[in-house]
Amino acid sequence: MLERAPQDTQQDGSVSRPVAFRGAGFMPGGGRASGWIALVLVIALWQFAGSAGWVNPLFLPAPSAIAVAIYKLAISGALWQHVSASVVRIGSGWLIGTVAGVIVGFAIGLSTLARGVGITFISALFPIPKIALLPLLILWLGIGEEPKIATIALGVFFSTAISVYSGVDAVPRNLIRMAQSFNVPFHAIVRRVIWPGALPSILAGFRITASVALLLVVSAEMIGAQFGIGAFVLQAGNLMQTDQLLAGVVILSLFGLAVGKAINVLEARLLHWR
Template identity: 35%
Template sequence: MTQLKANRVEVTQDALTSAITARPIPGKSGTFTRRSPRWASEGVRWLVPLLLLAFWQLSSSVGWLNPRVLPAPSAVVSAFWELARSGALWHHFLISLGRAAGGVLIGGGLGFTLGILTGTFRGAHVLLDTSFQMLRTIPNLALIPLVILWFGIGESGKVFLIALATFFPVYLNTQHGVQSIDPRLTEMARSYGLSPLETFRRVSFPGALPGVLVGVRYALGISWLALVVSESFGASSGIGFLAMDAREFFRTDVIVLAILIYALIGKVADALVRALERRLLPWQVRA
């Protein structure tokens, strides 16, 4: 009898988790949508950038573009090869990557924790949310004088600005994800006797996970914007410093290279989060 009761509780908990994630319960038939091969989809995604690149090279070759204003892609590739061969590019890239990763981990971790807190408990929402919304509207550029006074021109100030910028996307989307959970599912969890920790694991976290991942995608994009701002003051290394130094010597090719590096890193980061979504949220239909 005890074993039968335990099996029944496990089945109800599995049903609860399936209700949260909208996944078919094992043993039940599900509906699947036929999709085109992934390589074909990725090819279409890169079609427009490749066409723009070809038009850019053609315009430079026939003289439509002044190389001092916008160098040809071939000149940018030459600048890349020159900096990569000397090792300067990898040095600056790894420093910028470390700053961005540190800021995202700190800001995203705090955003997730406080988003769960304010989304779950009304008292925490009333106490904290208004202050966070006021802070969210302050531009990072306006904080630079204070950041210099607080942290100096070292690494901590740069990581602080990135963490502050990435905090709010994760916080808002996590909070929205938790608040969007059907209250009946929480009541169902209580009626099954789930502990608060089990309720979080089986109800709150799966329900908020789509919103969390959307927030992470926004945060990764914003982190590189904040990195540009943070590397605009007191930096002696990093991709932003590389671009600022190139401006002093009118190296437009290096400036464009830095911009393209930011764009490519943003694309790679977004692709990684999308892959994580496919793994953690396989029941969602995507284009």
């Protein structure tokens, strides 16, 4: 942490005033509890507005009603049935898309030929909404889990490939040339220079792809699934059961927080050198 510079006496006898360091926002540290405090205050205000009758519970149920809905779902076993179905789809699709995206991203970043071909296809196919391909994937793969997993994998693949390629391309070229000047083998350069340099961008891409996978699984389950958080939210919305609908939204939010925490732990282990 930067400390304040000591006061210096100028030639005319006046004392220079040190300038306070204002870059603390770039330093991870204290103040993490402020977000949770703000969240608790918002929930308390929300609960008070619902209890006082300021908000129609049909339009916006109170947090206590949402908690009761989650508890009833957990007791009945329906919660675990929906959550487990969504977790399996997200995990399978994310893993397939991530592995393929990392391979293609490194190929684009390291090979001129792969870059010329890959960038063209990625630029053409990335803007396409992947959920729009679900009917076609159902036609190809049949009705089952495969189209949903394939939809998630496609969405994760393109975002991962772009983040990996960008991370590889951002590695300082002078480090690569210096390693080459010492006759370091190509595989060692990739492992010791390019991989650590691209890792921050890759992990940042993981945060994005986790959100992409969550969005796609909900959309896919709303279109063609009997079980899953997306199917549960759609059913609750059709029946105007807003407490259960928001219960599903809260579960999705908790899942996103858990994934973000897992990536934070991964960054702390892999990026300890920063």
